[in-house]
Every structure is written in C-alpha cells, then in structure tokens.
Amino acid sequence: MRFNEYGLLAPEDYAMTFSELRESILVKGEENSLLPWDGYWRxxxxxxxxxxxxxLWACGIEEIFIDGSFCTDKYQPNDIDGYFLPPDPAEIMDGTLAMRLNQLDPYQCWGWERQRFDEYGNLQLEMWHRYRVELYPHCKGVYSGIPNEQGQNMKFDEFFRIDRDFLIPKGIVKLVKG
Incomplete structure (x- = not known):
C-alpha cells in the first residue's frame, strides 16, 4: 500500500485487520517521507x-469501509469517515439498529442526524463529537447528500471511492476481524 502522486491510495479495497491498520502507512506514514506526520493522532x-x-460487529455487521482524509497523506486528518452494509436495511429505517448500538455504547452516540455544531460551525454526528468517527449505513434509500456529475445523490459506496473534487478514483480500507 502506497500513496499515489495525489496523496491518495490507488483505487481498490484494502482488506485490513486493526493490527494491520495500526502498522500501515495510514498510521505510521511512509518510510523515508519528508512529509510531517501525526502518527499519535492517527x-x-x-x-x-x-x-x-x-x-457494529456485535450487531452482526461485517462489511465496514473507511476513508476520508484519514486514508490520504494529510498530516493530521480531522476524523475517520466510513460506511457499513447492514444485513437488514429495515433496521436503519425504523431505528432498531441505532437503538441496539446505543445499548452497547456508553455514550449512546449512534444515530445519523447531525444535531450539534463543531468548532467551525458545521453540524456533526454525535459519534463524531465523542470519537471523531463517522460511520454511515449504506443501503437502498440512504444516500450521502452529495450530488455526482449528473446531479444525482451519490450512494456511500460511490462517494467514498472518489476524491473530494469528484475527479480521481481512490482506494478505501475494508475492515476485517483479525
């Protein structure tokens, strides 16, 4: 795994355990790089x-992907963004999954409505305020809120595989149990 000339991962899915992620360039940086790197924050x-x-794993969700500035050569990413594929999309729509996840989380930060502002005036998920992580469900009827080149609302699996200017395909990390 290496960053390309744009500071992105080459377009593919990189399956990684948490041990592998902690030893990867995403946390440790590239060897012999002259770029500053905040490995402690990462x-x-x-x-x-x-x-x-x-x-998520405790609730039976196996397919989880991460990306955002964390998966780039940015010195200090603001957070980790990602999405997951719920086995039963109805549990997203009726709130059952958020309720089950909040029973596991001591801060009850699961939910997908942005209700609190960050220090820059942007609305963020409660999970972001606690963990600096945003994980969204990817299922039929749930979209990113970001339009693609055709003006259509992108799904998360589409949105996360292209750079923020919507020009360059990029790689993402698929988390696997280890």
Whole structure:
C-alpha cells in the first residue's frame, strides 16, 4: 500500500485487520517521507474507530469501509469517515439498529442526524463529537447528500471511492476481524 502522486491510495479495497491498520502507512506514514506526520493522532483515531466497529460487529455487521482524509497523506486528518452494509436495511429505517448500538455504547452516540455544531460551525454526528468517527449505513434509500456529475445523490459506496473534487478514483480500507 502506497500513496499515489495525489496523496491518495490507488483505487481498490484494502482488506485490513486493526493490527494491520495500526502498522500501515495510514498510521505510521511512509518510510523515508519528508512529509510531517501525526502518527499519535492517527493511532488515537484508530483506537476510537475500533470501539465503534466492535459495536457494529456485535450487531452482526461485517462489511465496514473507511476513508476520508484519514486514508490520504494529510498530516493530521480531522476524523475517520466510513460506511457499513447492514444485513437488514429495515433496521436503519425504523431505528432498531441505532437503538441496539446505543445499548452497547456508553455514550449512546449512534444515530445519523447531525444535531450539534463543531468548532467551525458545521453540524456533526454525535459519534463524531465523542470519537471523531463517522460511520454511515449504506443501503437502498440512504444516500450521502452529495450530488455526482449528473446531479444525482451519490450512494456511500460511490462517494467514498472518489476524491473530494469528484475527479480521481481512490482506494478505501475494508475492515476485517483479525
């Protein structure tokens, strides 16, 4: 795994356990790189991510992907973004999954409505405020809120595989149990 000339991962899905993620360039940086790198902050983000992902795994959710600035050569990413594929999309729509996840989370931060502002005036998920992680469900009828080149609302699996300018395909990490 390496960053390309745009500071992105080459377009593919990189299956990684948490142990592998902690040893990867995403946490440790590239060898012999002259770029500054905040490995301490990145490790802390991964520790927080692991809390959230273990809660998803406990609810039977196996397919979890992460991306965002964490999966780039940015010195200090603001957070980790990602999405997951729920086995039963109806549990997203009726709130059952958020309720089950909140029974596992001591801060009850699961839910997908942005209700609190960050220090820059942006509305963020409660999970972001606690963990600096945003994990969204990807299922029929749930979209990113970001339009693609055709003006259509993108699904998360489409949105996460292209750069923020919607020009360059990029790779993402698929988390696997280890």
């Amino acid at each position: 490790k802390r983000l991964v520790d927080n991510l692991e809390i959230c992902v273990r809660q």
